[in-house]
Amino acid sequence: xxxxxxxxxxxxxxxxxxxxxxxxxxxxxxxxxxxxxxxxxxxxxxxxxxxxxxxxxxxxxxxxxxxxxxxxxxxxxxxxxxxxxxxxxxxxxxxxxxxxxxxxxxxxxxxxxxxxxxxxxxxxxxxxxxxxxxxxxxxxxxxxxxxxxxxxxxxxxxxxxxxxxxxxxxxxxxxxxxxxxxxxxxxxxxxxxxxxxxxxxxxxxxxxxxxxxxxxxxxxxxxxxxxxxxxxxxxxxxxxxxxxxxxxxxxxxxxxxxxxxxxxxxxxxxxxxxxxxxxxxxxxxxxxxxxxxxxxxxxxxxxxxxxxxxxxxxxxxxxxxxxxxxxxxxxxxxxxxxxxxxxxxxxxxxxxxxxxxxxxxxxxxxxx
Ligand code: ADP
Ligand code: MN
Ligand code: MN
Ligand code: MN
Ligand code: MN
Numbered sequence: 001x002x003x004x005x006x007x008x009x010x011x012x013x014x015x016x017x018x019x020x021x022x023x024x025x026x027x028x029x030x031x032x033x034x035x036x037x038x039x040x041x042x043x044x045x046x047x048x049x050x051x052x053x054x055x056x057x058x059x060x061x062x063x064x065x066x067x068x069x070x071x072x073x074x075x076x077x078x079x080x081x082x083x084x085x086x087x088x089x090x091x092x093x094x095x096x097x098x099x100x101x102x103x104x105x106x107x108x109x110x111x112x113x114x115x116x117x118x119x120x121x122x123x124x125x126x127x128x129x130x131x132x133x134x135x136x137x138x139x140x141x142x143x144x145x146x147x148x149x150x151x152x153x154x155x156x157x158x159x160x161x162x163x164x165x166x167x168x169x170x171x172x173x174x175x176x177x178x179x180x181x182x183x184x185x186x187x188x189x190x191x192x193x194x195x196x197x198x199x200x201x202x203x204x205x206x207x208x209x210x211x212x213x214x215x216x217x218x219x220x221x222x223x224x225x226x227x228x229x230x231x232x233x234x235x236x237x238x239x240x241x242x243x244x245x246x247x248x249x250x251x252x253x254x255x256x257x258x259x260x261x262x263x264x265x266x267x268x269x270x271x272x273x274x275x276x277x278x279x280x281x282x283x284x285x286x287x288x289x290x291x292x293x294x295x296x297x298x299x300x301x302x303x304x305x306x307x308x309x310x311x312x313x314x315x316x317x318x319x320x321x322x323x324x325x326x327x328x329x330x331x332x333x334x335x336x337x338x339x340x341x342x343x344x345x346x347x348x349x350x351x352x353x354x355x356x357x358x359x360x361x362x363x364x365x366x367x368x
Contacts, residue, residue: 026097034058035101037094038067038086039230040108043075043118045350047230049103057100064088064104076108076116084116085109090223095189096234103193103230105223121222124356128218131363134265137339138221138355139198139214143257143347144232145249146179146207147242153207153250154178154241162206165255169204178207185235186228187211193231195224204255204307214262218359222352247346248301256302256309257347261354264339265362273337277328280340280362281317284326287361288315294353296346303344310343 034054042048050069058064071077071084086106094101108116115122128136146154155178156162171177183200190197190211200211213225229245236243248256267276284291292299292312303312310316310325317326317340319333325344332338345354360366 030099035094035097036064036104037102038088038104038106039227040086040106041118041226045348047226047233048074049230058091058102061088061091064091067106071116076118077110081111083111085111089121090220090227092193092195092227095192095231103227105227120350120352120356121219124222124352125219127356127359127366130366131359132218134267134363136218136359137215137264139212139216139262140221140225140351141210141212141258141260142225142228143203143208143210143259145205145244145246145257146182146209146236147244149240149242151242155207164253165204168202168206171202177202179239179241182236182239182241183209186232189231189235190228193227195228197228205250208255208257221355225351245348247296247298247348251301255307258302258343259296259345259347259349259351259354261342261345261358262339263342263358268339269337271337274333277332277340281326283361284342285315288325291344291357291361294349294357295344296349299346302346
């Protein structure tokens with residue numbers, strides 16, 4: 001696997017200078033041209049992007065041209081066959097450039113007509129299409145941690161630790177939360193882009209935050225969540241702060257970061273849905289190991305059984321139980337219908353793989 005050094009030091013010159021001078025240029029008329037920033041997922045689960053000038057505003061995804069990049073520079077292709085093709089799958093209003101400009105989520109494809117090895121969307125989309133009659137809804141809770149330029153959690157004392165966890169979760173006030181400016185900017189930017197961001201909160205570990213995306217139907221969740229991650233990284237760039245999706249950024253008595261995955265089908269949301277949720281639990285229990293393989297790297301460091309996590313090795317579920325692999329909320333158990341929360345995925349998991357695996361387990365494999 002291609003790995004990127006995460007210790008690149010942000011300096012003044014790497015921070016986008018948010019000056020009146022920059023504003024002057026951002027306001028220049030584009031004379032009818034549209035900037036499309038194509039975003040894709042690289043070999044390490046990071047994001048890359050490059051920009052293309054279009055002569056017209058696209059009306060639908062079919063108006064967006066296929067494009068390409070040098071895959072040997074991203075670890076996605078060998079140097080002697082380096083072209084990787086970008087196929088647009090979703091586009092959003094660009095919250096950074098405004099106007100008619102757009103952000104484009106793209107799938108990576110190879111010259112031989114096969115998906116790139118790191119294109120996990122393709123298989124997920126095939127399986128979701130096959131089972132679309134169940135109308136899967138997904139709502140994901142993306143946790144992340146902010147780091148200062150030195151790689152230590154933002155605002156933590158140098159060479160030391162803040163006071164123990166307790167006051168920080170949903171906290172308010174100086175010393176309890178860090179960098180609310182980034183959180184606010186990201187929230188607004190997602191709304192502007194048209195992402196179905198459903199909320200945000202400060203997390204248990206200081207400098208750790210969460211936002212939720214969803215409910216979204218099927219593959220749209222992955223498209224929106226990946227773009228929300230791009231927007232978060234891009235906003236944090238403006239503020240000179242690093243974002244990490246590492247599931248256990250600080251060992252010891254500090255909460256890890258997850259990607260709780262809330263799931264329902266049409267049948268689960270209807271009267272009597274609880275029996276469909278119970279049937280789903282049996283299927284998830286049988287395939288626990290297969291799920292854990294795509295639920296994020298280093299997730300074993302996070303899933304210790306402490307800090308509101310379950311065992312890494314053993315599946316469990318329960319009503320209102322935050323120490324189980326899957327939690328069914330009390331309202332759902334009382335009404336006998338609703339959704340369940342798979343608490344196992346780590347913050348760095350690929351939402352395409354997570355949601356695709358859930359549909360595969362509940363509805364069966366599909367030849368793709
Ligand atoms: P928690 O109580 O675990 O912190 P959150 O409120 O952070 O839960 O997130 C719950 C997520 O579940 C939200 O993204 C929400 O949109 C999503 N959600 C709500 N109803 C459903 C449903 N029926 N199916 C799937 N997801 C849902
Ligand atoms: Mn070039
Ligand atoms: Mn939550
Ligand atoms: Mn949380
Ligand atoms: Mn949750």
